[in-house]
Amino acid sequence: MIPKALMAASTKPIILTILKSGEDYGYNIIQRVKELSGGTLDWSDGMLYPVLQRLEKENLISSRWIVSDEGRHRKYYRITQAGREALVTEMAQWQSMIKALDLIWKPMLETE
Template identity: 55%
Template structure:
């Protein structure tokens, strides 16, 4: 399924903050963790992730530092979450829960109404 860019963008901040809240990490690991946690449903690109990381760092919800990777000797930029980031994550989790609950109620009601109209031979209002 092709997910809309708007929906992907809207969900990216809480996903990234949640992953980084698990512990300091770098870009490639974030992309892989999103794919893993979503069961392969979400496949992000560097072009989507790095502008987001930069924006979140500018907003003060993330901080970064360069470290040398022990396995390759290459420098990598690691991201950690700030206190403001933890607060932002908590707020966004609550907001997404409200949206998710509302959509589930709406879709359930619509399904019930469609089933009623099918059994009555009527079109839904």
């Protein structure tokens, strides 16, 4: 079980990554997160929406309403240019973090 703080920190890069591959709506986004992470990232679905709202406020994503063929209203989110740039930064940050952790843990893992 991944603690809440860590989860909260990772939502932003995860959502941006998913939206980078194309416009999508809330329910689908959450399904894809579950799918892609192989079930490790198990959010309660509702928690996605405040994050989406925040990202939209920060202009990293934008949204629009689309009525589906079955007549169902859906709010589709898409990544903005600022979002793409933010994702690059986020990736660099996370990667350097992973690298740092690797370096720190490497000797420990070797001795085990």
